[in-house]
Amino acid sequence: MTNLELANVSVRARGKALLQDVSLRVNQGEFVALLGPNGAGKTTLLRAALGLLPATGDVLLDGQPVREMPGRERAAKLAWLPQQSAAAEPLSVLEQVTAARYRFHETHHAAEAGALAALNAAGAAQFAERYVNELSGGEAQRVAVAGMIAQETPLLLLDEPANHLDPAQQIELYRLVARLWREGRGVLCITHDVNMLRFVGDAAVRVVGMAEGRVRFECAYGAPELADHVSGLFNVGIEIVQAGADRLLVPSGRPA
Amino acid sequence: MKTRVLLLCALSAAVIAASPWLGRSLEGDSGRFILENLRIPRVLMAVLVGGTLSLVGACYQTIFANPLAAPSTVGTTAGATLGALVAVVAAPALGISLANGLPMIAALAFIGALLVSLAIAAIASRGKARVNDILLAGIAISLAAGAISTGLQFSADQVQLYAAIQWTLGHLPQVGYRGLVMILPFMAICWGVLLSQTRALQTLLGGEERAHSQGVNVPWLRSLVLGVGALGVGACVAWCGPIAFIGLIVPHMVRMGVGASRRVMLPMSVVLGAGFLAACDTVARLIVPGRELPVGVVTSAIGAPLLVWLVVRQGSGRGTHKSS
Numbered sequence: 001m002t003n004l005e006l007a008n009v010s011v012r013a014r015g016k017a018l019l020q021d022v023s024l025r026v027n028q029g030e031f032v033a034l035l036g037p038n039g040a041g042k043t044t045l046l047r048a049a050l051g052l053l054p055a056t057g058d059v060l061l062d063g064q065p066v067r068e069m070p071g072r073e074r075a076a077k078l079a080w081l082p083q084q085s086a087a088a089e090p091l092s093v094l095e096q097v098t099a100a101r102y103r104f105h106e107t108h109h110a111a112e113a114g115a116l117a118a119l120n121a122a123g124a125a126q127f128a129e130r131y132v133n134e135l136s137g138g139e140a141q142r143v144a145v146a147g148m149i150a151q152e153t154p155l156l157l158l159d160e161p162a163n164h165l166d167p168a169q170q171i172e173l174y175r176l177v178a179r180l181w182r183e184g185r186g187v188l189c190i191t192h193d194v195n196m197l198r199f200v201g202d203a204a205v206r207v208v209g210m211a212e213g214r215v216r217f218e219c220a221y222g223a224p225e226l227a228d229h230v231s232g233l234f235n236v237g238i239e240i241v242q243a244g245a246d247r248l249l250v251p252s253g254r255p256a
Numbered sequence: 257m258k259t260r261v262l263l264l265c266a267l268s269a270a271v272i273a274a275s276p277w278l279g280r281s282l283e284g285d286s287g288r289f290i291l292e293n294l295r296i297p298r299v300l301m302a303v304l305v306g307g308t309l310s311l312v313g314a315c316y317q318t319i320f321a322n323p324l325a326a327p328s329t330v331g332t333t334a335g336a337t338l339g340a341l342v343a344v345v346a347a348p349a350l351g352i353s354l355a356n357g358l359p360m361i362a363a364l365a366f367i368g369a370l371l372v373s374l375a376i377a378a379i380a381s382r383g384k385a386r387v388n389d390i391l392l393a394g395i396a397i398s399l400a401a402g403a404i405s406t407g408l409q410f411s412a413d414q415v416q417l418y419a420a421i422q423w424t425l426g427h428l429p430q431v432g433y434r435g436l437v438m439i440l441p442f443m444a445i446c447w448g449v450l451l452s453q454t455r456a457l458q459t460l461l462g463g464e465e466r467a468h469s470q471g472v473n474v475p476w477l478r479s480l481v482l483g484v485g486a487l488g489v490g491a492c493v494a495w496c497g498p499i500a501f502i503g504l505i506v507p508h509m510v511r512m513g514v515g516a517s518r519r520v521m522l523p524m525s526v527v528l529g530a531g532f533l534a535a536c537d538t539v540a541r542l543i544v545p546g547r548e549l550p551v552g553v554v555t556s557a558i559g560a561p562l563l564v565w566l567v568v569r570q571g572s573g574r575g576t577h578k579s580s
Contacts, residue, residue, distance in 0.1 A: 050469050075471030082466060089461050089516035102459040103471035108519070147462075151470060 001028045002062055002077050002154040002186065004049055009057035011044055011213075018044040019055065020213040028154040028186040031178075033197055033221070035190075036210035037234055042190045043083070045210070046157050049188070050080055061155075075103040079148040081158045093119070093135070093143050094128040100147035118150035119143070122176065138169035145176060156180060158189040162196060174199035194230055197221050198246045209233040260514050264524060268531030275299045275538045297432050302537045302551075303530040304436070304443045305428070305492045306502055310529025312485040313503025314510070314522055315450050318457045319478045320391050321464070326504035327489040330394030330482070331372040334401035336493035337424055339368025341408045344420045348413075361423070362494035369493055372397050373486030377479040390478075426499035426552025428537050439491050446488030451522055453477065458518040499533070499552045501559025506532055508566045 004026045011019040019041045026032050034042045048055045051067040051074065059066045061077055091099070097115035104111065119125040124142040127135060135143060141161060148156055161177060162170035178200040181187045191197070197205055205221040209229055217229040227249050231238040237254035240247060276295035281287060309327060316325040327333045343361040372394075379393050409420050429435070456477050460467045464474050492499070506529045507521070513528075514520050536554040543549060 047465075050465075052465055052468060071468065071473045072471040075469065078469070080466070080469040082463075082469075089511075091458075091461060091516055095458070095517050095519075096462060099455070099459040099462060100470050102455055102467075147470075 003027045004078065004155055004186070004188070005058070005060045005063075006045070006049060007058040007060070009045075009048055009055050009059055011041075011048055011053050011055045017213050019048060021057070022210075022213070022215055024208060024215065026155065026186050026188045029184060031181045031187045031189070031200060031202070031205045033189050033191055033194070033200075033205055033207045034210060035192075035194055035207055035230070035233065036216075039212075040210040041213040042210055043159055044213070046080065046159055046188070046190065049157060050074075050078065072103045075151060075153070077153055078155045078157065079151040079153040081144055081148050081156070081161055083159045083163055090131045090133050092128070093124070093130050093132055093146075096132050097143065097146050097150050100150045103151060114152075115146075115150050118146045121149050122146035137164050138166070138172070141165060141169070141173060142176070145173070145180075149180065153185070155186045156188070158187065160190050160192065162191070162193075170196060171199050178202075194221075194226070195246075195248050198248075257514055257520070261520060261524060264510075264513055265527055268527045271531040271535045271538075272299060272303060275302070275534045278538050279541055293432060297436055298428050298537065299534050300436055301428050301431060301439070301495070302534040304439060305496055305499065306506075306529040306531070306533025307526040308443050308446055308488040308492055308529075309499065309502040310506035310510075310525040310532070311447060311450055311522060312488050313529075314507035314518075314525040315453075315457065315481045315485060316503070317507055318460055318518060319481050321460075322388075322391055323508065324504070325391060327485065328498070328500060328503065329398065330376055330391065331397035331401065332369050332376075332486055332489045333493060333498045334398035334405075335372030336365040336369035336490055337498050338401040338405050338408075339364035339366070339371075340423055340493070340497070341405050341420050342368075344423065345408050345412050345416055348416060365494035366490040368401075369490030370486045372401070373482050373490075377482040377486075422550070423497045425550035426497040426555070427540075427548075427550045428496055428533075431495065435495065439495055442487055442491035446484055446491075447526065449484045450481065450488075451526075453481065454518050454522055457481075457522070461516070461518070497550075497552060500556045501563070502529055502533055502555055505559040505563050505566075508563070512566070512569075 006022055006024045009019055009022045010017065022041070022045060024045070034045065036042050044053065047053050048059055049066065051059065051069070061069060061074060066074060094112065094115055097118055098111045101111045101114050104114070116125065116128065119128055122142050122145045124139070124146050127139055127143060132140065132143065145161070158177060162173050165173060174196050177187060177189065181200070194207065197207070202221070207219055207221050207226060208215060209217040211233055216233055219226055219229060227238045227240050230249055234251070237252035239250050239252045241250050276291055276299050282291050313326040316327065316330060317323055320330070340361045343364040347360055375397065376390060376394050379390050409417055412420060456472050459470050459472050460474065460477065462470070468474050507525050510521050510524045510528050514524050533551070533555070536558065537551045540549040540551040540554045543554070
């Protein structure tokens with residue numbers, strides 16, 4: 001089983017500590033939600049996990065230092081969905097998802113077949129012939145998820161995947177990510193909205209709270225103490241509202 | 257899109273095939289000599305140089321994610337020009353006549369291109385350098401090399417100055433088949449290595465960090481393209497001088513014609529670049545009766561307004577290719 005482990009990881013940039021002594025482990029088959037206010041260091045953590053940033057401490061993928069791994073070997077284990085997907089040039093959706101299979105040594109025909117399968121899995125096959133710069137936000141995000149699926153990795157890193165999407169698209173996207181998790185992948189997903197995790201639909205989802213570059217708490221999504229943790233993390237009062245079978249954590253507007 | 261690719265290939269092939277036959281009558285033995293020993297090798301040189309400059313330009317635009325990246329803007333051409341001018345000025349001082357100094361000019365042009373590209377590649381291989389930093393470093397090196405080149409021309413005598421100006425305008429020399437054989441290995445390495453990186457370059461279009469996450473070693477790719485690009489461009493500049501606009505304009509034309517997919521765009525840049533330079537050289541041979549213009553003048557005269565037109569067209573939202 002593939003795993004990603006960050007042990008006592010710190011990242012500094014221009015004299016500022018972005019991550020301080022962070023330890024976190026994600027195993028294949030686990031869903032870990034990373035929660036925290038802006039500037040908490042969540043994106044920095046994902047970038048350090050990918051080997052994009054120099055960090056002190058250990059960032060290990062299956063026990064190997066991630067920055068020392070050959071690119072293709074790392075990309076066989078870890079796929080990433082950044083906050084914003086660049087579409088600087090007008091490639092077709094199929095071409096873009098095919099390019100995501102760079103890690104495979106295969107013919108173009110095989111790469112296209114893999115990309116089409118990934119587009120199908122993401123429910124985005126109907127966009128295959130369209131240009132990436134002509135897609136709506138929701139469509140583009142679905143195509144970006146297809147790119148991750150095309151990489152065929154056991155671990156997925158997602159950076160606020162539902163950012164800038166309307167509520168229906170957010171729900172659809174979280175359900176898609178939940179499906180990828182249930183198929184056996186490990187997921188580390190940054191989110192601002194803990195309530196979206198109800199669409200993952202499992203109380204066992206692990207929630208990790210971060211602020212000021214440090215891990216502040218770690219508990220199960222279904223744990224009763226989650227509301228207090230979230231309240232402390234965002235420094236805002238939280239009310240628990242029961243909506244049918246769902247428990248919602250709603251900011252009350254009062255101080256924590 | 258297949259139709260467009262075939263049309264562009266046919267157009268390029270037609271231009272290349274027709275070029276040696278255009279111009280002064282080719283009747284008799286002298287006509288046959290001109291055709292076989294002067295014009296055909298010259299057109300073949302245009303094919304090699306045009307294809308190389310366009311391919312390198314298309315690759316530079318990809319690795320820098322910048323449509324203004326080209327051998328001339330990242331400093332490769334300026335380095336080669338400076339090296340050649342050093343040779344032009346130094347040759348008489350060393351007792352070498354300019355007529356016999358071509359190997360020295362070629363060698364120093366190549367060394368100049370290589371040194372500048374290695375400097376840029378060294379900056380690129382430091383993972384921290386951002387794309388724009390590298391491009392700015394290239395522009396700074398170009399400006400510095402240009403200033404030194406101007407200083408060298410200022411200190412040269414009349415004969416040296418004429419040779420220097422003629423060389424810096426860019427021309428396709430009468431090198432014959434021997435020259436072609438000499439330049440061919442450089443071009444073969446350049447084309448082979450760059451075209452073998454098509455998948456990595458296509459993946460890079462999604463952004464540098466995204467490409468890293470998908471397995472591309474971005475600093476290594478950038479250094480490889482710059483190093484091999486220097487080899488190709490250095491060889492072109494050494495033989496022909498700095499021929500402007502090919503590496504900048506042809507990739508834009510190809511992108512508009514057949515789309516941005518590097519799988520098609522890179523080989524088509526070779527095809528169209530070859531045809532474009534062959535056409536420009538034919539115009540340079542024929543436009544002024546009785547004498548030849550340097551081909552660099554023709555490529556600039558066509559390339560500059562074409563670039564402005566392309567920029568305006570893209571700015572108005574009509575530059576995006578739609579599949580046909």
